Amino acid sequence: MANEKLKLLVVEDDPAQRELILKVLQDQDYLLSSADCVEAAIVQIKQSEPDIIFSDWKLGELSGMDLLNYVRRNHSDCGFIIATAYGTITHAVDAMQAGADDYLTKPYQRQALLMSLDKVAKACQLKKRNRNLEAALSEQQALVGLVGKAPCMQQVYQRLKRVGATDATVLIGGESGTGKELAARALHQLSSRQHQPFIAINCGAIPETLAEAELFGAEKGAFTGATTTKVGKLEAAEQGTVFLDEIAELPLLQQSKLLRFLQEGVICRLGSHQDIKLDVRVIAATHRDLKQEVAQGRFREDLFYRLNVVPITMPPLRERQEDIGRLIEHFMRLHQKHYQVECEPLSPATLKALLDYSWPGNVRELANRLERYTLLGDEQELVGELTESPTFSSQADDPSAFCLPDNGLDWEAFEKNCLAQALDKFGGNRTQAAKFLNMGYKAFLYRIDKHQIG
Known part of the structure; x- marks a missing residue:
């Protein structure tokens, strides 16, 4: 029997037979309702969709087959059992081909009715679980790559x-x-x-x-x-x-x-x-x-x-530092799977350096650095780069905080170095490098051409 109460609609035009069926089911774990014809059943279905319908074949001017066809067109997940008269096996075959979940041949025993309802109830619950699972998987697939619980x-x-x-x-x-x-x-x-x-x-x-x-x-x-x-x-x-x-x-x-x-x-x-x-x-x-x-x-x-x-x-990585650990795990798994390699887990000191870094290039910078580590396995290079760049990472949003050195500055060399570092950070992607330097794309192209970079 189902673990949760399912709504069951009984459709039977014979009042005595309908009352008998309802009496048999009153102690079962269903929310019961009834109708005496197809038209009344459709009205009830529109008001509150049942989980299961148990219907007689013969229902006045219309038949249980007409009700089944309506249900399959408009409420495809609803369970449907049809009762057919003795000797009318062709009706049962037609009903099953039209989408009925089960059928009973009159006269049927109480136990046969309960077993049929139990079978269809379990099938309905399975449909619901599958539908919820599909929705969850669809959502998970849609949000793939977006990692974080901040x-x-x-x-x-x-x-x-x-x-x-x-x-x-x-x-x-x-x-x-x-x-x-x-x-x-x-x-x-x-x-x-x-x-x-x-x-x-x-x-x-x-x-x-x-x-x-x-x-x-x-x-x-x-x-x-x-x-x-x-x-x-x-x-x-x-x-x-x-x-x-x-x-x-x-x-x-x-x-x-x-x-x-x-x-x-x-x-x-x-x-x-x-x-x-x-x-x-x-x-x-x-x-x-x-x-x-x-x-x-x-x-x-x-x-x-x-x-x-x-x-x-989209928030910058520095505003959701609690996600850095999850992102590290995510990208390490991703890159190792992509390159079919295994690398040593990062040491506590390296993890601390990654967690403390301000990540001016945000998630993309983290992903690129971890991809390089996956390929080279060099923690010293990874940590060394992070500790060498705090001047620019901490002052990127406040240019006035940068102070010229006392012995002067070779501007051309400085500009060329900045452009080259930006290109290296984004794997040669000029558009992303220009964005990182907050520079117009055409201006960026002019400068890298001037310095003959790339």
Whole structure:
């Protein structure tokens, strides 16, 4: 018998037979209700969906088969048992093929009824457990990579869960390396679009001359070199999600075109006059303060309000230091599995150094350093780098705290060293290195070209 009370609806048009069935079941662990016809049963089902329905085949003008068909169309998880008259085995076969969980042939014994209900009750409970497990696994898969139990991260998880299933436009803020793209992917996985495309676009990495064609597409011959029709990123994300990373880097002209898409849901390819209607969810992210960008005329105010429907801020690692230990364990397992290697656990002294470090590059910096340790197994290199960089890590947010040395400074060498360290920190990723130095992407490219780096 089921461990929790299940709602059982008995559908029988014969009053005496209906009362008899209810009397047999009154001492069992069910919440009982009854109906004398299909129409009355459907009314009750709409008011309070039962867990199990026990129905006679013959019910006046309509039959138990009609009720079964309704239930399977609208309440697929509901258990259904049908009682058929003696000698009508074809009815039972038809009912089972239509989705009935069990059948009884009249006349049936009390024990046969109880056994049938017990079997279907257990099947219903199993369905519920499986459904809850699938939901939990889906949520776990959606939030994969987002590790942390700090209160600020719990707030992020709750916000992601609340808006994930919607089509709301989301603006994700936070410093470089805090996991903004992971949050965007979680929103996609939590939505009904999870099996559709997720297209990520780094707005800072698109050359300004190609930005319109990249985002909105271009017709053949629209510009020199356009030998074929190009489908833009927004169009490629049809019915899915587009993630606009570093939205603050998008040129003003493309900002206006993006605003039109957000307002009207249409785009127009470069070189065309034909609007294309799209169904795409937009998630944007930036490490910059967009309100400040608006105030300085570098970002459209109307676009900011269109994007900022639901803001989510990813906290920096220094604000959730209690998660550093969990992140270390997570990345060590991840990297060892990826490279098929085993390395020695970190010593207490090294762990303390990792926990005490301010992590200016946030989670990405931690992941990169642990990946290097997994490959090289050199704790001294790991700890040495951490202890050598406190000057910059502790003063990164307060440039005025940096003091020039008394014997002067070779500016060119200093700048080159800063650029090279930033590139090394992010594995040669120029976009992330530029973000880390709080430098515009084009300005960063100019400087590394000047110093002939990379």
